[in-house]
Amino acid sequence: NAGVTQTPKFRVLKTGQSMTLLCAQDMNHEYMYWYRQDPGMGLRLIHYSVGEGTTAKGEVPDGYNVSRLKKQNFLLGLESAAPSQTSVYFCASTTPKTGPLDTQYFGPGTRLTVL
């Protein structure tokens, strides 16, 4: 099993450009999450999904959109990138079957720089 994979690993964008980050998991997990990690800020939740076709806002959703068309994929979109969106983005997934203490499995991250 590959676990959680993220595409791309690195990306440089110019202000105003758009892009989509792809997260894929092969563990048949229902729940998926997108976080961003900035120095001194820890991980902050952007959007999450508790099932195929459902999404919800997290702590810092502005400037991002998401879609969960397939259970195994969770896409994060930036419609018009801004320098404030320079960050490392992590995707995570988990299953609700054993309760809230079931681990969230994280992907390796995408390093995004917006010039």
Add this chain to the structure above:
Amino acid sequence: QKEVEQDPGPLSVPEGAIVSLNCTYSNSAFQYFMWYRQYSRKGPELLMYTYSSGNKEDGRFTAQVDKSSKYISLFIRDSQPSDSATYLCAMSGMDSSYKLIFGSGTRLLVRP
């Protein structure tokens, strides 16, 4: 004020030392507490979790929760250079989405 406060460090200790990492929180709705370890340029991985006050031990690691003081700790005994990483505390309430609130992380360096 952040819901979860964590000293960013860095914390530098000699090999074999006992390490104490701590977080405080303000939201009394938090019921579940976790510690994640993150190596440089990697994703976080779950190290330990607990949902009650008291201690939980796993090998060289002990997680401690004091809900009355809203304070959690992670102790590492006989620290090794391989323990050098960033340690993130995370918390969750009864929300069925299992959303986690993370501390900012403490960077630990264990010197050989």
